[in-house]
Amino acid sequence: MELRTIIIDDEPFSRQELQHLLEEHPELKVIGEANSAEKGLELILREEPDVVFLDIEMTGMNGIELAETLHKIKKPPAVIFATAYPDYAVKAFRLDAVDYLLKPFDEEQLAQTVKRLLQKGHTAKKPSGPGLGKLAVQTEDRILYLDPKNVLYIYREGRDTYIVAEQGTYSSKAALKDLESKLKDYSFFRVHKGYLVNIEKVEELVTWSASVFQLKLKNSKDHVPVSRNYIKELRESLEL
Structure with a gap:
């Protein structure tokens, strides 16, 4: 099973770029996106994702405030900040963020982030051994x-x-x-x-x-x- 993932960013291009890059990582499956923290919170409460890629500077509630709110819910997702601003890194890691990605996104950096996510134990449940099925051609x-x-x-x-x-x-x-x-x-x-x-x-x-x-x-x-x-x-x- 893949890690169910949501992208929250008020810039459409950034959401599209990140979704495209995540297609190279089958461990993560993007199940939704939101263009504001408020809509993102609604989506998180409804879908209960495993992972959230979260921008910081957004109109209304910002990403740091949303991350603080997520600590109060029953099953908070893993948070990865994806932003153009390096100044919030200390605050981000105080909120137990898995990683802090800077825009423009770098493929190798993203690969390391996914690896770090998995190493921290944010993995979907896997069967105990290889399946018995065959690959159909x-x-x-x-x-x-x-x-x-x-x-x-x-x-x-x-x-x-x-x-x-x-x-x-x-x-x-x-x-x-x-x-x-x-x-x-x-x-x-x-x-x-x-x-x-x-x-x-x-x-x-x-x-x-x-x-x-x-x-x-x-x-x-x-x-x-x-x-x-x-x-x-x-x-x-x-x-x-």
Whole structure:
């Protein structure tokens, strides 16, 4: 299950930008947004989200005041301040904010914020082990059911997604983020904006330069690109 997330910001562009960036993090699912603290409070009380991304400088009640109010409710969400103003950082952390994001948003900083959120224990309930289901792949005349453990990697090219398994390569209309969500209980890791890799199949990390990395996989001649933004977390996942 994803962490149910609400964005509260009086700037439409900021809300859209943050929602777009959060699409790269399937652990979080945006379920609503509000353009004021007052409307945001109504939304929080109605939806009971797990996480709130909260602007500070807004007309009427500001973000700090809303965060103070949230401490009084029965199930307060985790708060991440997202603002153009660095001056409120001390107040924010006194209110137990998970993080303090500065605009314009940086993808790597946001990734670290999500990681910090999960490390602090703000995680949705997960099943005790991997599911027993198969990954369904639609072909022209049949539906194939792949064991996720036999999938090497998945990548996006144009409007299509390709699933590369030990027994062959299959196309899918599913979005990469949807497949990432379905495979969250297996050993898949996002290594690039357009690639998911089964880290159990990783054999080598090849370093071409300070910013160019590739993965060599077992039983495959393919090399999978690794974005610099993901290299640190990938190594933490791979190494003892």
